[in-house]
Amino acid sequence: MHIIDDRMKTARFRWAVAGGAALVAGTLGLLGAFAWQPSAPTTVADPQNTAQVAQGSTVYAEQCASCHGERLEGQPDWRSRKPNGRLPAPPHDASGHTWHHPDADLFKITKQGIGAFAPSGYESDMPAFSGILRDADIWAVLAFIKSSWPEDARRRQAATNDRAQK
Structure with missing residues (x-):
């Protein structure tokens, strides 16, 4: 036992x-x-990445060109308010001010809408693309836009990115 x-x-x-x-x-x-x-991939808008630029060109044509122009030229008289008080869509080529902003801000404006940066009550025709575009598509559009800028604008915008990251 x-x-x-x-x-x-x-x-x-x-x-x-x-x-x-x-x-x-x-x-x-x-x-x-x-x-x-796993860390989220650090995605950037790389105007030297031909695959990303090609993807961005397609997405831009489908989602952005109707307002910002087929050649990124924006709407006419884009600095003057329309009768409804809203501003026309600005150009994204070198004649506009897009290159004055860091990539992170451009990404947020595209994803969340201008309301993420504008004063309370500001109205814009720019929609938020969250739920419409994937993050990779937004980065690709930004790469496409940046690929159209002259080297000087790219260099200055890269410096803006550097300052924003500090």
């Missing part, structure tokens, strides 16, 4: 150790799944 009790205790001990180990491993695995997340 004493030997059987010892064997049962040993078996229970082994099961307890195995169960405890499984519990610890499962808990660590679960915690690891929540604690470790």
